[in-house]
Amino acid sequence: xxxxxxxxxxxxxxxxxxxRCGMCQSVCPVFDQTGREADVARGKLAxxxxxxxxxxxxxxxxxxxxxxxxxxxxxTANCPSGVSAQEIFLKARAxxxxxxxxxxxxxxxxxxxxxxxxRFDRLxxxxxxxxxIFTRPVNDIVGTSCARVMSxxxxxxxxxxxxxxxxxxxxxxxxxxxxxxxFKVAFFVGCLIDKMFPGIARSAINVLEHQGVGIYLxxxxxxxxxxALSSGDLATFQKLVAHNLERFAAADFDILVTACATCTxxxxxxxxxxxxxxxxxxxxxxxxxxxxxxxxxxxxAGLRPQKASNAKGRRVTYHDPCHLKKGLKVFDEPRxxxxxxxxxxxxxxxxxxxxxGMGGSFNLQYYDISKGIGRKKAAHIIETGxxxxxxxxxxxxxxxxxxxxxxxxxxxxxxxxxxxxxxLDE
Ligand code: SF4
Ligand code: SF4
Numbered sequence: 001x002x003x004x005x006x007x008x009x010x011x012x013x014x015x016x017x018x019x020r021c022g023m024c025q026s027v028c029p030v031f032d033q034t035g036r037e038a039d040v041a042r043g044k045l046a047x048x049x050x051x052x053x054x055x056x057x058x059x060x061x062x063x064x065x066x067x068x069x070x071x072x073x074x075x076t077a078n079c080p081s082g083v084s085a086q087e088i089f090l091k092a093r094a095x096x097x098x099x100x101x102x103x104x105x106x107x108x109x110x111x112x113x114x115x116x117x118x119r120f121d122r123l124x125x126x127x128x129x130x131x132x133i134f135t136r137p138v139n140d141i142v143g144t145s146c147a148r149v150m151s152x153x154x155x156x157x158x159x160x161x162x163x164x165x166x167x168x169x170x171x172x173x174x175x176x177x178x179x180x181x182x183f184k185v186a187f188f189v190g191c192l193i194d195k196m197f198p199g200i201a202r203s204a205i206n207v208l209e210h211q212g213v214g215i216y217l218x219x220x221x222x223x224x225x226x227x228a229l230s231s232g233d234l235a236t237f238q239k240l241v242a243h244n245l246e247r248f249a250a251a252d253f254d255i256l257v258t259a260c261a262t263c264t265x266x267x268x269x270x271x272x273x274x275x276x277x278x279x280x281x282x283x284x285x286x287x288x289x290x291x292x293x294x295x296x297x298x299x300x301a302g303l304r305p306q307k308a309s310n311a312k313g314r315r316v317t318y319h320d321p322c323h324l325k326k327g328l329k330v331f332d333e334p335r336x337x338x339x340x341x342x343x344x345x346x347x348x349x350x351x352x353x354x355x356x357g358m359g360g361s362f363n364l365q366y367y368d369i370s371k372g373i374g375r376k377k378a379a380h381i382i383e384t385g386x387x388x389x390x391x392x393x394x395x396x397x398x399x400x401x402x403x404x405x406x407x408x409x410x411x412x413x414x415x416x417x418x419x420x421x422x423x424l425d426e
Contacts, residue, residue: 007091007098011048014091018045018083024075029355030068033372039068041075041085048092059100066092068366070322070359070373071230077326087273090229094274097232110228115236117222117243121168124195128162135161141412144405155367158405160196160398167198171205173219178254179212181301186216186253188244188267188290190260191223192394200394203421204259204293210424211301218247224266229274230360238276241283245275249282255300256290259417261330261393262360264292265323292324294333294392294416303340303420311343311423317386318346318416319377319400320353321393334392337416342423344388349380356391358399370399378403381411388412390419 024041025031031040038044047065066089075085102110113120135145135154144158167189178184185208193200208215222243228236248256258264267290275283297303316338325331331353338346357363357373377400381389389404389411391397401413 007095011088011091011095014084014088015045015049017081018042018079019081020046021080024079024085027074027078029070029072029074029357029373030369033369038065041079041083044069044089045083045085048088059096063096063100066096067362068369070355070357070362072322072355072359073326074322074355090270090274093230093232094234095232098234102231102233106231106233110231110233110236114223114228115239117220117240120191120223121166124162125166125169128164128166128195131161135159137161139405139408139410141410142401142405143413144401153364156406157367158402160401162195163198165198167194167201168219168221170198171202171217174215174217175251176214176216178214179209181212183255183300184214184216184253185296186218186248186251186256188224188248188256188258188263189217189221190258190263190394192398193260194221197394197397197415200259200415200418203415203418204257206421206424207297207303207417208257208301211297211303213301214253216251216253218251221247224260224263224271226262226266226270227360229270234274237274238279241271241275242279245279245282245286249286254289255296256286257293257296258290259293259392259415260395261292261321261324261328262395264290265327269327292328292330292333292392294337295328295330297417298333298336303337305340306342306420306423308342308423311341313343313345314388314419315384315386316344316346316388316390316419317349317381317384318352319349319356319381319389319391319396321391321396322353322355324392325353330392334390334416337420338390341416341419344419347384347386349384349386349389351376351380354380356396356399356403358395360395363399371403374399374403375407378407378409382407382409386411388414388419390414390416392416 028040138146145161147154222240225237225240268287271283272287356377357370363370
């Protein structure tokens with residue numbers, strides 16, 4: 001309760017900053033779909049001003065309204081008063097879950113699975129083995145599957161299946177010194193890359209080694225914790241932060257890199273704010289030396305354009321993940337990586353930084369709204385005539401893959417680092 005009371009006091013101080021100007025309306029992807037004031041940052045902040053009363057009067061209503069948000073940060077990036085709506089919403093969700101409790105399904109997923117990295121690994125490995133019984137491939141170019149029989153959870157989704165072998169079983173833990181670049185990085189893998197997109201992590205390792213960067217890759221890495229915190233489960237989030245700090249905080253490296261925009265943003269922005277008191281200083285120090293992999297390669301490791309003359313020509317468009325562009329202001333560097341990959345021609349799509357509509361559990365809870373937002377993104381991608389859409393976040397890759405696959409498009413969904421790694425040896 002002490003933690004909840006502290007969050008409550010912090011929230012009260014932050015809420016007074018909103019001057020109710022409404023400028024967040026024009027940039028909110030959820031408002032764009034629903035047109036409801038209650039769904040935009042201003043409406044949610046007004047609700048939170050009377051949080052104590054509303055929590056007792058209509059706790060379910062408060063919970064629903066707070067959760068109807070992608071935590072995309074578009075409102076924060078465009079707020080003239082500097083209101084950090086995402087931070088406020090995360091704290092408010094923690095307050096609500098701390099007083100009302102989590103649903104049984106969330107308790108099972110977050111506390112019994114995600115909070116225990118090795119158990120989570122084993123369960124997803126079992127899932128990967130048996131998934132073909134319930135699912136079938138649907139679009140080979142996009143790389144999606146769908147349910148064999150209608151299921152209320154999967155619905156009509158075209159999803160990325162679990163990898164047959166996760167990254168942590170493909171590449172052993174290692175600790176190698178800096179090479180010609182003079183840098184040594186720690187590589188934080190992230191759950192989605194480990195379990196669904198191991199090729200991104202392999203590409204990252206290959207490119208880092210090619211650049212002469214030393215790599216510290218510890219085993220038994222955990223989730224960055226954002227799925228737990230987004231659901232208000234502060235205890236699981238703090239447990240995962242502590243688990244990861246044990247693996248990274250005292251190790252010898254210059255910079256921690258990740259290939260997942262959401263992990264980078266969480267470690268950089270959220271760990272220092274929401275880690276347990278005794279871990280806050282260590283989280284702050286690690287955050288200060290955390291970077292997106294594209295940013296590291298371009299700004300620090302001197303990534304050069306490849307000259308392979310036999311590379312296949314590819315027309316590539318790029319989607320800006322919200323956590324990378326709006327949160328960390330990283331948008332030139334992933335484009336530089338694509339331009340440096342042999343044979344790639346970058347074609348900009350309209351509104352490349354408009355949210356894809358994923359938002360983690362938002363997609364599970366409000367799939368129809370998520371789909372409405374994602375279809376707009378897919379239409380912009382298809383209009384470019386590109387063969388490949390690249391983006392720096394595996395969660396965006398899942399949502400974009402779903403939307404393109406449902407539209408019947410034959411467009412591959414890749415990470416910029418994969419495009420660069422593909423032509424390394426040519
Ligand atoms: S959150 Fe910012 S943009 Fe939105 S109403 Fe408040 S001050 Fe205005
Ligand atoms: S974080 Fe995104 S979805 Fe949530 S209120 Fe702000 S702009 Fe809207």
